[in-house]
Amino acid sequence: MNDMIRKYSLYSIIIIGLVTVASAYSQSILGLRFPYGIPLQTGTGLSLSMGGAGIGVRNEYLGMADNVANLGTINSAIFTAHASLDFTNIKEAGKETNHLAFNPHLLSFCFPLKKWGTLGLSVTQTTNANSKYMIENDTAKVGLYRTGSSTLWRVGWGYDIMKVAKIGIAYQRFYFNPVTEKLRVMSGTFPGQLLDSTSMSFAGNSFSGGIQVPVKNLTLGMSGQYFFENDARVVQKINNTVLSDSLEGRSNSYSYTMRPAPSIGFGLSYQISPEWLCAADFETEIWNKHISKSDIEVDNAFGFSIGAQYIPAPNLLTPKYYETMQYRAGFRFNQLPVPTASEFGITLGLGLPLRQGGGLFDIFFEYGQRWDSSYKDSKEEFFKIQLGINAGRKWYQSTDTNY
Amino acid sequence: MLKKISCSVSILLSLTLLLFCSRFDETTGLGKDIIQDIDPALTNVNQNFISLDSMIVVSAFSIPGQNGSDFGIHRSTISVGTKNNVTASGFVEFEANADFLNKFGIEIDDNSTFKLDSIGMQVYTYRDTGENAGIPEKLDLYACFTADSVSRTPLARQFPITSLYLSEDSTNYYGSYHDTAMLNSIENFIYGIKEQLKICATDSCKNLLKTYLRFYLFSDDSNSVAHLSTEPTMKFFARKNLDSIRVSITPRYTNYVAIDHNIDSISKIPVSAFATQRTAVFKLDISNLWKNLDSIKSAQIISAGFSITPKAYKEVFDSSNDEAAKKLDVLYYLSDKLYDNNSTFHEQTLRRVEKSVSVDSTGNPSDTFILRNLEDIIHKLSSSRPSTVYLYLQLTDKEYRWKEVLWNNPEFKAILTTLE
Numbered sequence: 163m164n165d166m167i168r169k170y171s172l173y174s175i176i177i178i179g180l181v182t183v184a185s186a187y188s189q190s191i192l193g194l195r196f197p198y199g200i201p202l203q204t205g206t207g208l209s210l211s212m213g214g215a216g217i218g219v220r221n222e223y224l225g226m227a228d229n230v231a232n233l234g235t236i237n238s239a240i241f242t243a244h245a246s247l248d249f250t251n252i253k254e255a256g257k258e259t260n261h262l263a264f265n266p267h268l269l270s271f272c273f274p275l276k277k278w279g280t281l282g283l284s285v286t287q288t289t290n291a292n293s294k295y296m297i298e299n300d301t302a303k304v305g306l307y308r309t310g311s312s313t314l315w316r317v318g319w320g321y322d323i324m325k326v327a328k329i330g331i332a333y334q335r336f337y338f339n340p341v342t343e344k345l346r347v348m349s350g351t352f353p354g355q356l357l358d359s360t361s362m363s364f365a366g367n368s369f370s371g372g373i374q375v376p377v378k379n380l381t382l383g384m385s386g387q388y389f390f391e392n393d394a395r396v397v398q399k400i401n402n403t404v405l406s407d408s409l410e411g412r413s414n415s416y417s418y419t420m421r422p423a424p425s426i427g428f429g430l431s432y433q434i435s436p437e438w439l440c441a442a443d444f445e446t447e448i449w450n451k452h453i454s455k456s457d458i459e460v461d462n463a464f465g466f467s468i469g470a471q472y473i474p475a476p477n478l479l480t481p482k483y484y485e486t487m488q489y490r491a492g493f494r495f496n497q498l499p500v501p502t503a504s505e506f507g508i509t510l511g512l513g514l515p516l517r518q519g520g521g522l523f524d525i526f527f528e529y530g531q532r533w534d535s536s537y538k539d540s541k542e543e544f545f546k547i548q549l550g551i552n553a554g555r556k557w558y559q560s561t562d563t564n565y
Numbered sequence: 566m567l568k569k570i571s572c573s574v575s576i577l578l579s580l581t582l583l584l585f586c587s588r589f590d591e592t593t594g595l596g597k598d599i600i601q602d603i604d605p606a607l608t609n610v611n612q613n614f615i616s617l618d619s620m621i622v623v624s625a626f627s628i629p630g631q632n633g634s635d636f637g638i639h640r641s642t643i644s645v646g647t648k649n650n651v652t653a654s655g656f657v658e659f660e661a662n663a664d665f666l667n668k669f670g671i672e673i674d675d676n677s678t679f680k681l682d683s684i685g686m687q688v689y690t691y692r693d694t695g696e697n698a699g700i701p702e703k704l705d706l707y708a709c710f711t712a713d714s715v716s717r718t719p720l721a722r723q724f725p726i727t728s729l730y731l732s733e734d735s736t737n738y739y740g741s742y743h744d745t746a747m748l749n750s751i752e753n754f755i756y757g758i759k760e761q762l763k764i765c766a767t768d769s770c771k772n773l774l775k776t777y778l779r780f781y782l783f784s785d786d787s788n789s790v791a792h793l794s795t796e797p798t799m800k801f802f803a804r805k806n807l808d809s810i811r812v813s814i815t816p817r818y819t820n821y822v823a824i825d826h827n828i829d830s831i832s833k834i835p836v837s838a839f840a841t842q843r844t845a846v847f848k849l850d851i852s853n854l855w856k857n858l859d860s861i862k863s864a865q866i867i868s869a870g871f872s873i874t875p876k877a878y879k880e881v882f883d884s885s886n887d888e889a890a891k892k893l894d895v896l897y898y899l900s901d902k903l904y905d906n907n908s909t910f911h912e913q914t915l916r917r918v919e920k921s922v923s924v925d926s927t928g929n930p931s932d933t934f935i936l937r938n939l940e941d942i943i944h945k946l947s948s949s950r951p952s953t954v955y956l957y958l959q960l961t962d963k964e965y966r967w968k969e970v971l972w973n974n975p976e977f978k979a980i981l982t983t984l985e
Contacts (some may be wrong), residue, residue, distance in 0.1 A: 189593065190594030190597070190599070191593060191595065191599050192599060194599060194600070194603055195602070195603070196594075196601060238919070252595045253595070254595035254596060254597070254598075257595055258595070259592075259593040259594070260588055260590055261589055261590060261593070262589045292592065294592045294593065294605070295592065295593055295596060296592040296593075297593060297594040297597075297601055297607075297608070297610055298594075298610060299610045299611070302610050302611075302613070302614050303610060304606070304607050304610055304613045305592065305607070306600060306603070306604065306607050342602065344607065344918070346613050346867060346982045348614060348867055348868050348980050351870075351872070351935055351978070352868040352869065352870050352935070352937060352978055352979075352980055353868060353871075353937070354867040354868030354940060354980065355867070356865055356867045356982050401864065402865075402866075402867065402940055402941065402944070431735065441787040488972060498967055520820050532980050534599070536598075537596075537598045537599055539598065540596055540598060542597060
């Protein structure tokens, strides 16, 4: 009984905590200059805790997040979810502000289809465009708010070709719906507020594909995605708001062609021993193929990540719990969409096996910084507490297993 | 083991949240260099706002409540008397119909005798206010033989019936009359209805069986006003066979008309008066506003309004304990049209400002009224850009006191912002 009370109390604290911070505001001022906001890594707990290296890693709990070819590895029904608590510290000329938000990142399902391969479904947050800038004096304030994020809905299929290679392909639907508001507020004797609100709406098709080739303990991987052009629709409204009354405003709408940047990545992993796994990725977002109306200069963004995982006793029949835990660490460096902006992150975390092989709970921490060398005084530090849950169940026994 | 680790992790997370939550910011004002490249105007608050006060008062006057009239009409309420060159008289209309018969307990086939002895009228004054001091001792009741509820021609005062006298505690007026002719006519009406109901089968027929009893209320007192809190009640005292009957009815319609005897001079000054429903009007030249707007690129009016000070108050009690007595509720509007009376003006959406008044040591008003929320009107006017606009100020009709305000010239202020 006490266990149950304790268990539910803890769950309550966590849920209340998450709900509380879900209403808080994650943000990056640097991200205002990037077409879709701050790019986010799209892996699951396993790869993200190794700095994001996962293109060349074969693991069922990776789903198709890093490389759709990984679906060819999966022969269980797999569920994966991932979210993070993001703490951001914005610094400028000796001053700083702190921000917190809860961001869900990934929801993924994989279904093995016996000899026809494996089907994957997922939805992933790929960028975060939230920014909330405001300055004020005694009687007036001005602000620039941007809210929104880009999401990728994916349907993928992966196949194992004779144990020689895993291949995969996915259809993706990309959505980006940011709202940018310029706010001018006057208080005092004659209060009033003018809100210049610009809503953008874009939905486009894309494909991604990948391959993984195992060579003994080494696995090589390649993954890429390509987006097709489509029209982005923009609606601009200017409204006066006095006290609580919204007065008649004016609006304007137009469309333009947009195409998100394609990307390609290469990765490898090496199973040094049953205890040790290391992996590395090299990725490029090809921003010079990106099409948009923005006049901000963008450039191809390169990034690399490297990480390792250690399991003290992976093969013991009766190990202690801590001997089955997965200890992971990693490092990543990414250029951001504008040529002068970059970020790095250091990760450290654990994969906690659930009872009776029921899955894996990931918890890891990431510390990093992002900066733009054009703005010497500005810097953003971030600290993320990332949480992931992975669960799987075998629906059938693989027929190619020899006893 | 797993449970212990889960507990530790959960507690750690919760503590981390609790520790940090209090110092998180919703917005940031940092990153000015980055914002500078996106929208330079957003890095300087003052740069976003421009104040304009370019408006000239050309003339000031007041308009009446009714077109071309010298009076104001107040419905469902009655004040009677004279004060500050304003005279008010009341009108009350009762309906006598088939239900009237039922009130006296008379059936259609009833053969009992019915005799009306007298008729009385009672009305209550406002209690617990300074207004009751010095109110008229009596009000005169006149019969009204036309359906004219508005004009107070000399004919209205030709047929006095009786007077209503103020009670000792000043709480009500009461008077009765025994005028045979009127009592007989009401008796005849009752008998007439009784006979007609015998041949009246339908409701529509019954609805036609009615008449109206109309009266005026005047006061001869030249310097006091009775504000009546209730509508007059008419009381009938009668006998049915040997039984005494008392029946009360309330009016279907009442009003009072407040006539201004000083119309020539009052129409030339910006005065807002409750009793006569005069509205103060300021004629304003705003051509400079449009010139200034033209000189500012992409300007939007974020806020616009007037500040205005009263020059003199009447019937506003700064020292009263009654909060309503020292509160002014002002309705205002801005238009490029000159309205000649309140009735057309009332079709507009009026703005409202409420304020408790105060006076300085010399007894002069020391208040400033801020007339906000006019930016939408300025926005609409900006398409036609009239050189002249009119500011209207009137006192709300949710009052009974005869408050008056004489206004000083208003000062205009508009706050603009620029848009990229």
